[in-house]
Amino acid sequence: MEILQYSIRKLFSGIPLILGVTLISFVLMVYFGPDKTYELLGKNPTPEEIAEVRSQLGYDQPFVVRYVDYLRELATLDFGNSDSTGERVDALLARTIPVSLALTAPGFVLGNALGILLALFAAYYRSTWVDKTIMASAVIGMSISFLIVIIAFQIIFASSYGLGWFPVRGWSIGSIGDYFSYVAVPTMATVFVALGYNTRFYRSVLVEEMTRDHVRTAKAFGVPPSKLFYKNILKNSLIPIITRIVFSIPLVIISGSLLIESYFGIPGVGKITYDAIISGDQPVLKAVVGLTAILFVLAQLLTDIMYRAVDPRITLK
Amino acid sequence: MNTVAITTVRRESLWSKAFYKFSRDRTGMISLVFVLFYMLIAFGVTLGWLATDWSDVQGGKWEGMSTTYWFGTNMIGQDIFSRAIYSTKTAFEVGLVVALIATAVGAVIGAISGFFSGTWIDEVLLWLMGVLDSIPFYLFVAAIVFAMQESPYAMHVAMISTFWTGSSRLVRGEVIKLRGLEYVEAAHAIGVSELGIIFRHILPNTTHILLVQATITFVAAIKSEVILSFLGLGVKDGMSWGLMIAESSQEVMAGFFNNFLAASVLMFGLVMAFNMFSDALQDALDPRKVS
Numbered sequence: 001m002e003i004l005q006y007s008i009r010k011l012f013s014g015i016p017l018i019l020g021v022t023l024i025s026f027v028l029m030v031y032f033g034p035d036k037t038y039e040l041l042g043k044n045p046t047p048e049e050i051a052e053v054r055s056q057l058g059y060d061q062p063f064v065v066r067y068v069d070y071l072r073e074l075a076t077l078d079f080g081n082s083d084s085t086g087e088r089v090d091a092l093l094a095r096t097i098p099v100s101l102a103l104t105a106p107g108f109v110l111g112n113a114l115g116i117l118l119a120l121f122a123a124y125y126r127s128t129w130v131d132k133t134i135m136a137s138a139v140i141g142m143s144i145s146f147l148i149v150i151i152a153f154q155i156i157f158a159s160s161y162g163l164g165w166f167p168v169r170g171w172s173i174g175s176i177g178d179y180f181s182y183v184a185v186p187t188m189a190t191v192f193v194a195l196g197y198n199t200r201f202y203r204s205v206l207v208e209e210m211t212r213d214h215v216r217t218a219k220a221f222g223v224p225p226s227k228l229f230y231k232n233i234l235k236n237s238l239i240p241i242i243t244r245i246v247f248s249i250p251l252v253i254i255s256g257s258l259l260i261e262s263y264f265g266i267p268g269v270g271k272i273t274y275d276a277i278i279s280g281d282q283p284v285l286k287a288v289v290g291l292t293a294i295l296f297v298l299a300q301l302l303t304d305i306m307y308r309a310v311d312p313r314i315t316l317k
Numbered sequence: 318m319n320t321v322a323i324t325t326v327r328r329e330s331l332w333s334k335a336f337y338k339f340s341r342d343r344t345g346m347i348s349l350v351f352v353l354f355y356m357l358i359a360f361g362v363t364l365g366w367l368a369t370d371w372s373d374v375q376g377g378k379w380e381g382m383s384t385t386y387w388f389g390t391n392m393i394g395q396d397i398f399s400r401a402i403y404s405t406k407t408a409f410e411v412g413l414v415v416a417l418i419a420t421a422v423g424a425v426i427g428a429i430s431g432f433f434s435g436t437w438i439d440e441v442l443l444w445l446m447g448v449l450d451s452i453p454f455y456l457f458v459a460a461i462v463f464a465m466q467e468s469p470y471a472m473h474v475a476m477i478s479t480f481w482t483g484s485s486r487l488v489r490g491e492v493i494k495l496r497g498l499e500y501v502e503a504a505h506a507i508g509v510s511e512l513g514i515i516f517r518h519i520l521p522n523t524t525h526i527l528l529v530q531a532t533i534t535f536v537a538a539i540k541s542e543v544i545l546s547f548l549g550l551g552v553k554d555g556m557s558w559g560l561m562i563a564e565s566s567q568e569v570m571a572g573f574f575n576n577f578l579a580a581s582v583l584m585f586g587l588v589m590a591f592n593m594f595s596d597a598l599q600d601a602l603d604p605r606k607v608s
Binding site for chain 1: 444445447448449451452453454455456457459460461463464465540543544547548559562565566569570574577581584585588589592593596
């Protein structure tokens with residue numbers, strides 16, 4: 001009950017964020033985005049035809065009306081039809097979001113799990129050669145551009161110049177085997193890029209916890225290292241770890257997959273968003289931006305509730 | 318007669334200690350040399366001494382490495398080495414402009430927000446940071462690129478308007494700490510204006526954070542530039558490692574890797590050196606950092 005009340009209050013307090021994000025993006029879209037009027041018209045249109053297309057696209061309405069319409073669409077999750085293909089936006093999203101999730105989820109989970117594991121190793125063997133090797137590799141990994149990793153991995157694992165184990169590009173999933181072969185190279189690339197950043201972040205969080213008094217006391221009382229690391233260090237470092245993981249979810253779903261999807265030609269949210277920006281497909285952009293903002297508010301709520309779960313000292317109020 | 322022993326006390330400040338610490342840090346010094354070397358190349362290109370022939374079509378298609386073309390030629394016979402060297406200038410220009418302006422904006426807004434924390438000013442500024450952080454980055458950049466009508470600085474503006482929030486949050490936290498110290502109270506007591514306190518007495522004490530933050534932003538800007546140029550949202554006229562990689566994505570399929578490797582290796586060298594430099598700087602400047 002307390003959690004429910006808290007959630008409702010928290011969701012309401014997220015409204016300013018949603019308003020801000022949608023307003024800024026909508027101003028950019030409406031006043032500065034590409035104009036689709038003439039793309040939809042034939043040659044030598046009459047003024048009446050122009051006016052008709054503009055009213056179809058909603059261009060003739062004043063800004064305030066269009067913005068309020070947008071908010072209503074966001075509240076009912078009904079964004080109408082895409083300007084470019086005429087497909088319903090919700091159908092489009094229902095088709096592409098699962099693809100993006102299936103594409104990014106393995107990399108996201110592995111990147112964070114391996115990051116925490118390596119960070120634990122590095123912290124456990126702090127200032128020995130194990131730690132130094134892991135941290136030096138992390139800096140090297142952080143210094144290679146995502147783009148370079150994608151192209152290099154494609155050459156190494158998928159092209160005829162390399163091993164040629166996986167399909168070069170595309171996404172046609174018929175079986176679980178297909179899924180693994182298409183998702184392999186993108187996953188390896190995302191894990192490679194995320195691992196450096198994640199390991200460094202998690203190690204610094206763990207090391208900070210390691211230098212605290214309660215850890216020293218526990219050590220003095222003879223708590224064995226494995227228990228010390230699990231109970232006294234890892235559990236106490238969960239708050240920054242949860243924050244990092246949960247807050248990267250909204251962007252992993254949308255931004256994170258954009259580069260991979262456009263490079264490998266995978267029909268996910270990132271790809272349709274990119275196409276929508278280029279062609280000025282406002283209904284699609286409105287849906288994507290609005291949903292991202294909502295995801296951020298939900299992520300905030302989720303972290304608060306999880307803080308409570310991992311740290312009983314925190315109260316929800 | 319008593320003689321008074323005069324001992325010269327060496328003044329120790331954060332900066333002199335940091336300088337000493339940095340100069341003893343071998344990785345830090347080596348990375349600094351690398352960064353300076355890249356900077357020299359960028360200067361040379363800016364002054365027109367190096368890589369002036371980057372856009373000339375001189376050789377045949379896809380020539381191999383030779384004494385004339387150190388890294389061979391690309392699809393239309395341009396010298397890859399020249400292009401990669403010229404791109405160093407582009408990277409530095411983007412990195413410097415974005416890092417300096419974004420850090421400065423972040424410092425000012427963060428200081429104001431921290432100083433007035435607990436009031437509506439802070440609420441509004443925090444809301445603004447939250448909003449900017451919640452707009453998907455590539456969408457935002459693309460929107461700005463359209464809004465600015467193909468201006469060569471659209472990419473810079475987009476990066477500055479999103480990258481300042483990181484510095485701003487850090488400065489805000491530090492200012493909240495500094496605000497409660499006695500010297501600030503003393504400044505209040507003798508009647509220094511609020512703006513005077515923020516900009517003359519508080520902000521200068523966050524310089525060590527800003528310096529490290531600027532190096533981090535520099536690296537982020539270079540890396541984003543490459544991806545944005547590749548997507549067609551970044552550098553329009555001129556050359557950059559991102560554009561070279563975009564060109565090379567067709568060549569790679571045909572088995573010619575020179576363009577891709579030249580851009581990748583040069584970029585990796587700069588980013589790596591800068592990352593290590595940034596780390597060493599942080600070690601030297603942050604007394605609380607545990608490593």
